[in-house]
Amino acid sequence: MTRSSVTTPPPDAVRPGPLPGGPAPGSPLGPHYSRCFGCGDDHPTGLHLTATTPDGITVQARFVVGESHQGAPGLAHGGVLAAAMDEVIGMSVWLFRKPYVTGRLETDYLRPVPVGTELYLRAWCNGMSGRKAYLEAEGRIGSADGPVAVRAAALFIEVGMEHFVEHGGQAIIDEHHEYEVNP
């Protein structure tokens, strides 16, 4: 993966372990928001990405590249693939049950991805330091050990729950009754 210093963990970064009480290994990770482009069941043309965690620190996900995801005829749009990377990385940092947003996302495109492809994604955290999380993901064609089509490295920044309300409104709260914004 080609990566800048911004997405490379500093020497003091700590790789997190599974969160006590976090999602059980093997359990499916539901959508974080029903209308999310990446994972929402109610998004008409979204990725409808489905995901599990095998170990509480990694996310494995898949989606099928559809007609509405094209850039060049018959091929996935690069921005859509970047969105898939952003989503699976977002899911992997949410395993630690603190809200983070993408600060920077770097993407390498290694192979074209035709419409109809099942893309198998994996994301993990390389380290955390203060509010910063350094994450990585890959997307493979056809199976979990298929050829790598996309790789990504990201810097995510921890925010408060109020970030989503202040900038996005009440909708996220309506789907996350388990959190109080001002406890």
Ligand SMILES: CCCCCCCC/C=C\CCCCCCCC(=O)SCCNC(=O)CCNC(=O)[C@H](O)C(C)(C)COP(=O)(O)OP(=O)(O)OC[C@H]1O[C@@H](n2cnc3c(N)ncnc32)[C@H](O)[C@@H]1OP(=O)(O)O
């Ligand atoms: C009740 C609610 C429940 C919610 C539940 C959520 C569940 C989620 C579950 C599952 C997720 C699934 C996946 C979701 C989708 C994938 C995630 C996305 O797409 S997120 C959308 C795109 N991203 C944005 O919209 C961010 C927009 N940017 C911002 O809001 C701000 O810029 C923010 C918060 C990133 C930083 O702003 P500051 O004011 O808080 O902090 P400052 O001081 O600027 O930055 C902190 C440190 O980070 C560095 N930093 C920030 N951005 C950087 C960048 N782009 N490059 C390098 N460094 C950066 C800064 O240099 C600073 O570092 P130094 O502390 O000084 O060392």
